[in-house]
Amino acid sequence: MPITGEYAPSPNDRARKQTELYESSGGTQGTTMNGMPVVILWTLGARSGKIRKTPLMRVEHDGDYAVVASLGGAPQHPVWYHNVVADPHVELQDGPERHDYTAREVTGEEKALWWKRAVEAYPPYADYQERTDREIPVFVLERR
Numbered sequence: 001m002p003i004t005g006e007y008a009p010s011p012n013d014r015a016r017k018q019t020e021l022y023e024s025s026g027g028t029q030g031t032t033m034n035g036m037p038v039v040i041l042w043t044l045g046a047r048s049g050k051i052r053k054t055p056l057m058r059v060e061h062d063g064d065y066a067v068v069a070s071l072g073g074a075p076q077h078p079v080w081y082h083n084v085v086a087d088p089h090v091e092l093q094d095g096p097e098r099h100d101y102t103a104r105e106v107t108g109e110e111k112a113l114w115w116k117r118a119v120e121a122y123p124p125y126a127d128y129q130e131r132t133d134r135e136i137p138v139f140v141l142e143r144r
């Protein structure tokens, strides 16, 4: 069952513009950053209840995805992290395909496995983790 509600565009110009190009092109344009693939995560605003759309690096393995709340190694989590914690029902668009997922924050060995996959997909994640004492959270998204 897709997420419904009013879309609230990101105040971050780059993220908003990438999201809008991605969607308006049916997932054929705006699908990379620095040549590496990007997906669009839909979350429900924890306070507003509005639909928030966030471009993130694509981390995929056997049909499951992970999303990494890196925020470039900033000391605080990105706001979308709190939306997912509040409501793990998310949508993810990968190219032309968009599906519903349940997000689950991973820890321990499972996190180590997905972190390895994330860094393989987007090596700068390793630099971001070096840059902060905050443990960068990883959610695994399982198809609903």
Ligand SMILES: C[C@H](OP(=O)(O)OC[C@@H](O)[C@@H](O)[C@@H](O)Cn1c2nc(=O)[nH]c(=O)c-2cc2ccc(O)cc21)C(=O)N[C@@H](CCC(=O)N[C@@H](CCC(=O)O)C(=O)O)C(=O)O
Pocket: 008, 010, 011, 012, 014, 015, 018, 033, 038, 044, 045, 046, 047, 048, 049, 050, 052, 054, 055, 056, 057, 068, 069, 070, 071, 072, 077, 078, 079, 080, 081, 082, 083
């Ligand atoms: C700017 C802020 O965005 P954010 O949710 O903190 O997310 C920051 C970034 O993670 C986001 O811009 C990402 O798209 C940046 N980003 C990546 N960010 C990452 O963390 N990881 C990535 O892999 C990543 C890749 C990426 C690729 C391309 C690109 O263009 C951007 C990329 C934002 O949208 N703030 C809103 C509020 C958003 C919101 O969800 N509000 C909630 C309230 C939540 C609460 O307060 O509890 C609500 O609506 O209820 C505002 O200030 O009005």
